[in-house]
Amino acid sequence: MALLEVNHLKKYYASQKAVDDISFSIARGSIFGLLGPNGAGKTTLLRMITGIFYPDEGQIIFEGRPFEAERDILRIGYMPEERGLYKKMKIGEQVLYLAQLKGLNRQEALEKVKRWFQKFGMESWWNRKVEDLSKGMQQKLQFVTTVLHEPSLIILDEPFSGLDPVNANLIRDEIHGLAERGCTIIFSTHRMAEVEEICDQIVLINKGRKVLDGAVGTIKEQFKEHRFLVKTAEGQTLPPGKDYRILDQDASEFTIQLNGQHDTNALLSDLIRQNITIRAFNEILPSLNDIFIRLVNDNQSTTRAFQNNLS
Numbered sequence: 001m002a003l004l005e006v007n008h009l010k011k012y013y014a015s016q017k018a019v020d021d022i023s024f025s026i027a028r029g030s031i032f033g034l035l036g037p038n039g040a041g042k043t044t045l046l047r048m049i050t051g052i053f054y055p056d057e058g059q060i061i062f063e064g065r066p067f068e069a070e071r072d073i074l075r076i077g078y079m080p081e082e083r084g085l086y087k088k089m090k091i092g093e094q095v096l097y098l099a100q101l102k103g104l105n106r107q108e109a110l111e112k113v114k115r116w117f118q119k120f121g122m123e124s125w126w127n128r129k130v131e132d133l134s135k136g137m138q139q140k141l142q143f144v145t146t147v148l149h150e151p152s153l154i155i156l157d158e159p160f161s162g163l164d165p166v167n168a169n170l171i172r173d174e175i176h177g178l179a180e181r182g183c184t185i186i187f188s189t190h191r192m193a194e195v196e197e198i199c200d201q202i203v204l205i206n207k208g209r210k211v212l213d214g215a216v217g218t219i220k221e222q223f224k225e226h227r228f229l230v231k232t233a234e235g236q237t238l239p240p241g242k243d244y245r246i247l248d249q250d251a252s253e254f255t256i257q258l259n260g261q262h263d264t265n266a267l268l269s270d271l272i273r274q275n276i277t278i279r280a281f282n283e284i285l286p287s288l289n290d291i292f293i294r295l296v297n298d299n300q301s302t303t304r305a306f307q308n309n310l311s
């Protein structure tokens with residue numbers, strides 16, 4: 001059963017169609033990427049999923065029943081892009097207070113906070129104020145306050161912004177750990193490399209509409225362009241062939257594009273027959289970044305064609 005289903009959701013601001021008939025579902029325990037360029041409608045969508053805004057139309061199903069903010073909000077942890085900690089309050093007291101707002105009693109909260117602070121090397125921060133922390137430190141603290149009560153749905157908006165590589169790795173490992181323990185994660189970002197690394201499934205929205213939905217591997221397969229990297233023995237060159245075009249060459253490495261659905265075994269046999277020593281033959285799949293840019297730059301008619309293919 002899906003943890004979250006979003007059905008034909010719409011939210012308009014005056015004439016601005018911020019979210020315009022978007023549907024998708026997220027499997028329990030998965031890490032889901034919500035992607036889109038600036039102004040695509042991601043924040044508006046997340047605000048509806050977290051009960052901050054009511055949708056104008058459509059339905060949100062959470063854990064098998066219609067979402068009701070008052071009842072369900074404790075089961076959701078949301079780390080918004082604009083961080084929301086009390087700057088003047090001491091860190092230990094603040095985290096305990098936020099944990100109790102999320103339904104933990106003081107003792108449970110204390111145990112969990114201590115465990116997280118130890119894990120993240122934050123023990124010495126207890127009596128400091130938030131305003132004395134760097135941006136990256138505040139980010140870590142906000143992450144802890146979001147996941148502390150282990151909600152069934154965790155929504156992270158740009159969780160790695162401002163983090164150095166060591167702390168980004170720490171958070172990345174925790175995201176995987178939370179998903180393994182059954183939490184479902186929605187991860188909203190513009191950074192495609194992070195999405196490729198972390199997410200099982202993605203939805204790409206543009207101008208309030210869904211333009212892509214699926215597993216990262218499946219999407220890459222769908223957008224592949226039959227490109228291959230061929231490495232030959234040093235000094236050997238790839239002859240021109242009727243079944244492929246050479247797009248690029250760097251010493252004995254060639255990027256080729258097959259003409260249509262060509263049989264790669266037949267091509268390899270053919271090259272070997274011509275006494276070419278093949279050191280490597282790898283398919284080049286497009287990166288999510290390439291796909292994102294291609295779809296977002298596409299004109300409306302091409303985008304509609306993709307939507308029709310996907311539906």
Ligand SMILES: Nc1ncnc2c1ncn2[C@@H]1O[C@H](COP(=O)(O)OP(=O)(O)OP(=O)(O)O)[C@@H](O)[C@H]1O
Nearest residue numbers: 013016017018036037038039040041042043044045
């Ligand atoms: N309160 C508002 N009143 C009017 N228009 C709004 C309001 N909030 C957002 N919008 C518009 O709705 C559209 C979607 O905005 P939203 O903030 O949801 O996008 P986003 O994908 O989160 O963008 P970003 O990646 O830049 O944060 C944009 O065109 C934006 O200008």
